[in-house]
Amino acid sequence: MQQEDIISDLEVQPAINPDEEYRRRKEFIKSYVKNVKANGFVLGLSGGQDSTLLGKMAQDAVEELRREDPHYQFIALRLPHGEQYDEDDAKKAIDFIQPDRTVTINIKPAVEAAVQSFERALDQDMRDFDKGNNKARERMKVHYDVAAAYGLLVLGTDHAAEAITGFFTKHGDGACDIVPLFGLNKRQGKEILRTLDAPPSIFEKTPTADLEDDRPGLSDEEALGLTYEQIDDFLEGKNVSAEVEQKLIRYYKTTEHKRQTPVSPQDHWWKKL
């Protein structure tokens, strides 16, 4: 497994035309939603870079689709766990996107109920890290509840700079129906947001999964021990230090199960890692 194999698996381009990339991906989601006869899209908006980009694309897509057929809609979800420390950014994202509809559900009671059931039944505390993944899975459940109620498709924000390290919760934010940002790295997402005139504070802010109670707003870079500059350089085929290269290849191999469908007796990929 080498740098070029990973770039090829994740289909990353060394450079993009931001307008063209945005247009192509938006056309893809329009054509898919029409083809499968769904009514539009649902996506959680955190106030972070990835959901702002994809939320904008979803809203633009349904507005264009409505010129031919008025039934399409985009529902944005605000899913704080109690109070969100960067609520202002979420508001900015919503102002920028102007979703057809924005629904807020506080996931804290559901997460607390799940943690309590776990702790009572197993007679042990749930680790804060595991509770973080529970939050991501609770958000996924809300997405699917809303999708089912309105005949929508669940959008997922996974992209190459997260996929490479498996930096998402399996069956949490990793679970979705379409991944329109597939193949983009973090700086390419930023470039697209810049050309869309998004608020700079959103694409310049420090990326965070913000899942741990004990470390609110923990930056992805600190959690990973790698910078997005390093990850993006690697994905664009540039030279990175041997240490960074080895770390990324190790992350990629150990998280392969997160990029595959559940492993069956017919699968052999795991023997080749």
Ligand SMILES: Nc1ncnc2c1ncn2[C@@H]1O[C@H](COP(=O)(O)OP(=O)(O)OC[C@H]2O[C@@H]([n+]3cccc(C(=O)O)c3)[C@H](O)[C@@H]2O)[C@@H](O)[C@H]1O
């Ligand atoms: N080799 C293998 N083959 C098949 N399945 C395997 C496996 N190894 C673990 N597993 C399964 O996978 C589970 C571990 O995966 P998972 O539950 O995802 O947990 P894990 O990968 O340990 O943690 C998720 C990471 O993603 C980060 N994250 C999550 C959500 C959003 C964002 C963000 O950027 O916004 C970041 C989060 O901060 C954390 O660092 C294990 O409990 C086990 O069930």
Ligand SMILES: Nc1ncnc2c1ncn2[C@@H]1O[C@H](COP(=O)(O)OP(=O)(O)OP(=O)(O)O)[C@@H](O)[C@H]1O
């Ligand atoms: N508080 C939240 N409210 C609604 N959706 C959320 C919330 N937190 C996370 N999500 C959903 O989970 C996805 C994964 O989070 P992630 O942190 O990777 O993306 P982001 O916050 O949009 O961007 P960044 O990676 O730059 O922080 C988000 O794109 C969003 O759809």
Ligand SMILES: [Mg+2]
């Ligand atoms: Mg985030």
